[in-house]
Amino acid sequence: MSTYQVLIGAPSDELENALTARFEELAEAEVVSVHRSSREVSDTVGKLPHLDVVLIHEDLGPLPVLDLVRDISRNHPQLAVILIAHEIDPDTFTSAMEAGARGLLQADATIEQLGARVATAAEWSRTLRRHLEAASLDLPVSGRRGQIITLTGAKGGVGTTTTAIHLSRVAAKAGRVVCLVDLDLQSGDIPGYYDLKHRRSIVDLVDAADDISAAMLADTLYVHNDGPHILLAPEHGEHGEDVTARAARQILGALRSRYDLVVVDCGSSITDSTAVAVELSDTAIVLVNPDLPALRGAQRLIAMWERLQIRDAKNVTALLMRHSRRNEIQPDFARKLLGTDMLRTAVPAAYRALEEASNTGIPGKLTDEGLLRAFGRLAGELGMLSVPDDESGPSTDEAAEAMMAQTRRSRGNRGDSGASIVEFAALLPFLGLALLLTWQIVLVGLTGMYASHAANEGARQASLTPNDPELILEEATRRVRAPWDEEDAFTLEQVVEQGQEYVQVTIAMPAVLPGVESPWDISSRSLVLRER
Numbered sequence: 001m002s003t004y005q006v007l008i009g010a011p012s013d014e015l016e017n018a019l020t021a022r023f024e025e026l027a028e029a030e031v032v033s034v035h036r037s038s039r040e041v042s043d044t045v046g047k048l049p050h051l052d053v054v055l056i057h058e059d060l061g062p063l064p065v066l067d068l069v070r071d072i073s074r075n076h077p078q079l080a081v082i083l084i085a086h087e088i089d090p091d092t093f094t095s096a097m098e099a100g101a102r103g104l105l106q107a108d109a110t111i112e113q114l115g116a117r118v119a120t121a122a123e124w125s126r127t128l129r130r131h132l133e134a135a136s137l138d139l140p141v142s143g144r145r146g147q148i149i150t151l152t153g154a155k156g157g158v159g160t161t162t163t164a165i166h167l168s169r170v171a172a173k174a175g176r177v178v179c180l181v182d183l184d185l186q187s188g189d190i191p192g193y194y195d196l197k198h199r200r201s202i203v204d205l206v207d208a209a210d211d212i213s214a215a216m217l218a219d220t221l222y223v224h225n226d227g228p229h230i231l232l233a234p235e236h237g238e239h240g241e242d243v244t245a246r247a248a249r250q251i252l253g254a255l256r257s258r259y260d261l262v263v264v265d266c267g268s269s270i271t272d273s274t275a276v277a278v279e280l281s282d283t284a285i286v287l288v289n290p291d292l293p294a295l296r297g298a299q300r301l302i303a304m305w306e307r308l309q310i311r312d313a314k315n316v317t318a319l320l321m322r323h324s325r326r327n328e329i330q331p332d333f334a335r336k337l338l339g340t341d342m343l344r345t346a347v348p349a350a351y352r353a354l355e356e357a358s359n360t361g362i363p364g365k366l367t368d369e370g371l372l373r374a375f376g377r378l379a380g381e382l383g384m385l386s387v388p389d390d391e392s393g394p395s396t397d398e399a400a401e402a403m404m405a406q407t408r409r410s411r412g413n414r415g416d417s418g419a420s421i422v423e424f425a426a427l428l429p430f431l432g433l434a435l436l437l438t439w440q441i442v443l444v445g446l447t448g449m450y451a452s453h454a455a456n457e458g459a460r461q462a463s464l465t466p467n468d469p470e471l472i473l474e475e476a477t478r479r480v481r482a483p484w485d486e487e488d489a490f491t492l493e494q495v496v497e498q499g500q501e502y503v504q505v506t507i508a509m510p511a512v513l514p515g516v517e518s519p520w521d522i523s524s525r526s527l528v529l530r531e532r
Contacts, residue, residue: 003027003028003029003030004028004029004030004052004053004118004119004122005030005032005048005050005051005052005053006023006029006030006031006032006051006052006053006054006055006118006122007031007032007033007034007035007041007044007045007048007051007053007054007055008020008031008033008034008035008055008056009034009035009036009037009038009040009041009054009055009056009057009060009068010034010035010036010057010060011036011057011059011060011061012059015057015059015107016034018107019031019055019084020034022111022114023114025111026111026114026115026118028115028119029053029115029118029119029122032048032051033048036060037060037061037062038056038060038061038062038063038065038068039062039063041054041056041060041068041072042063042068042071042072045072045076045079046075046076050225051079052079052080052121052122052125052126053079053080053081053082053118053121053122053125054072054079054080054081054082055082055084055105055118056068056069056081056082056083056084057084057107058083058084058085058086058092065083066095066096066099067099069081069083069096069099069100069101070099070100072100073099073100073101074100077128078125078128078129079125080102080103080121080122080124080125081100081101081102082101082102082103082104082105082117082118082121083096083101083103083104083105084104084105084106084107085104085105085106085107086106086107087106088104088106092104102121102124103117103120103121105117127218127219129223145256145257146255146256146257146258146259146260146261146262147256147260147261147262147282147283147383147384148252148256148262148264148277148280148281148282148283149167149261149262149263149264149281149282149283149285149382149384150264150266150274150277150278150281150283150284150285151163151164151167151263151264151265151266151285151287151319152266152267152268152274152278152284152285152286152287152301153266153267153268153286153287154268154286154287154288154289154294154295154297154298154301155268155289155293155294155297156267156268158268158287158288158289158294158321158322159287159321159322159347160184160265160266160267160268160287161182161184161188161189161190161193161265161267162193162354162358163287163319163321163347163375163378164180164263164264164265165180165190165193165194165228165363166363166366166371166375167263167375167378167379167382167384168180168227168228168261168263169226169227169228169363169364170375170376170379170384170385171228171260171261171263171379171384171385172226172227172228173226173227174379174384174385176260176261176384176385177229177258177259177260177261178227178228178229178259178260178261178262178263179221179228179229179230179231179255179258179259179261179262179263180228180229180230180231180263180265181202181230181231181252181255181262181263181264181265181277182202182230182231182232182233182265183202183233183243183248183264183265183266183267183271183273183274183277184233184265184266184267184268184269184274185202185233185234185237185239185240185241185243185271185273186233186237186240186267186269187237187267188232188233188265188267190230190232190233190265191232192361193357193358193361193363194224194230194361194363195360195361195362196222196224196230196361198222198230198232200219200220200221200222200232201220201231201232201233201234201235201239202220202231202232202233202234202243202251203234203239203240203242203243204219204220205217205220205231205247205251205254206242206243206244206247206251209246209247209250209251209254210250212250212251212254214258217254217255217258226363226364228263229259231251231255240271240273243272243273244272244273245272245273245275245276247273248272248273248276248277249276249280252264252276252277252280253280256280261384264277264281266278270301270304275305275308275310278305278310278311279310279311283317283382284305284311284315284316284317285316285317285318285319285343285382286298286301286302286316286317286318286319286340287318287319287321288318288319288320288321288334288338289320289321289322290320290321290322290323290324290327290328290329290330290334291329292329295329295334295337295338298318298338299337299338302316302338302340313339313340314340314341316340316341317340317341317342317343318334318335318338318340318341318342318343319342319343319346319347319378320334320342320343320346320347321346321347322347322348322349322351323346323347323348323349324348324349324487325487325488326487327349331346343378343381343382344381345374345377345378345381346374347371347374347375347378348370348371348374350368350370350371352482353366353367353368353370353371354366354368354371436512439512440511440512443509443510443511443512444509444522446484447484447507447509447510447522448522448524450479450480450481450484450507451505451506451507451522451523451524452524452526453479453480454476454477454479454480454490454492454505454507454524455476455503455504455505455524455525455526456479456526457475457476457478457479458472458473458475458476458492458503458505458526459502459503459526459527459528459529460475461475461476462494462501462503462528463528463529463530466528466530469494472492472494472503473492476492476503476505477490477492480507483510484507484510488508489507489508489510490505490506490507490508491505491506491507492504492505492506493506494528495525500527501527501528501530502525502526502527502528503525503526503528504523504524504525505523505524505525506521506522506523507521507522507523508521509521509522
């Protein structure tokens, strides 16, 4: 779960140091800003979109502190204000509550008392913010009909959850109002991929499925900073049986009426709820790996949908995962084998690039350009990036500009640190260019070293198995690390010159300079010594 963001208004260095020292002991809270006057506090609270709690000392001026509390509560009702007082008496408590404060805290409170009070206030703030956001999604009776996209794995481990998460993030960044639903009710693990904790799940909507209001959704869904609203599977898999087909139909219908896009992770098993989701969906996607077990599993799944009259095979779309030009099964063959439409974009085989994002629970740590481009193209191919014409929401460009402006404002909150920072900033491009040049020189040496090692290993293997070029290539490639061993960067040839046989390895040197692609290839050859 992300840390609570706290703003402090303290009139003196002594009070600031005392408070910040206690917050340093609280792992779940982060002080994002400290101010000396009521005017600074009032100006800053509106510029921090994810602020949860405002701590204000009663001696803060020049505006009377209760007037400041009243002003914040009126203009920013989602913020929890806690008043810090030297002594807490009934009159002070009553005045603070009437002004809109969420609580009082004594100036000499312990770390445990501070942590408990801030955590309670922050949870209240986040719950109210979700209510306000969900209320803004309420539509008139003639409202829109959102798009439902289901993703189902032909077998476990094909990447269904990862794909659902990143497609949702891409659509949300393009300005779509997105809800990500985890319908893998027995083993769904979206909280692990997002490192979030939330006490609500889809099971909490079952009893009220006949009349789901925006307030109910706001209390059940988790609103992530990346943009998607997330409806989680139950924490305990056995509770998934409570989500009947009828409840799933009503819940998805309620979400469709309030969101532009509903992305449903159906996992790899068929239940009543996932069958309903596939039946209702505008686009049903089956994810397959380029291997026969996965393709056979997809065939069985699609055939079962057709037998049970859930969905015709002609209305199912396949998505090829872990694609590489080295694979024996390529997209055209997989398409013919399945007999269904297949998305033009395939997700590349980049397992290591996903490790950090999956292990830390922060999807934003995925930086591999190949995967990011693939998810972006998939979202475009599925129509997830286009905002309907009758929507008055911002365009993708406007949303990007707004995000940039928000970033600039949040950076500006740190204040002007003087002319020295400006001068240092002017030197940063030159320092960065020098570092890039240095690293490029290092890459020249590494590429030459890998080419030499691979040629030597290839020549050794060629002397042992001269008629097995695939084994020679495999052994040579083992001496090279990514990204030097990629198919489009690494080539091996067996050449004969003047009666001597050589193994020649050519590697395209990686480029780090902006706008430069593989400046040159580096080759190395090694003599093949035949055993007599």
